[in-house]
Amino acid sequence: MNKFATASPADLVPPSHLSARAIKLWHVAVPARANSLPQIALVRSALESLDRADGAREQIAKEGLTFTTLTTGAVHLNPLTRLEKESRAAFVATWAGVLKFDWIGS
DSSP: OOOSOBOOGGGGSOOTTSOHHHHHHHHHHHHHHOOBHHHHHHHHHHHHHHHHHHHHHHHHHHHOSEEEOTTTOOEEEOTHHHHHHHHHHHHHIIIIIISOOOSSOO
């Protein structure tokens, strides 16, 4: 017996703020792995992390991987690289670890 509340049809609709890519993944993940509200929340969180990582990657492509300070001339890594790394790691941890998706066929 499942101790968590089961999802209603309204819970199965992807959030409108997700990217088109994330919505496609939602339609794969929710029917396959998410039959309770906590599982749907994990799918949502994972896909929001993926969108955040992709957004950071797009901004890094515009701004460049590094920047030079005007005062010292020191070259620094774009701070968005950390955001991308952490967001992508959060996606992978949830997608593979908690939702049990592998990268070969499920």
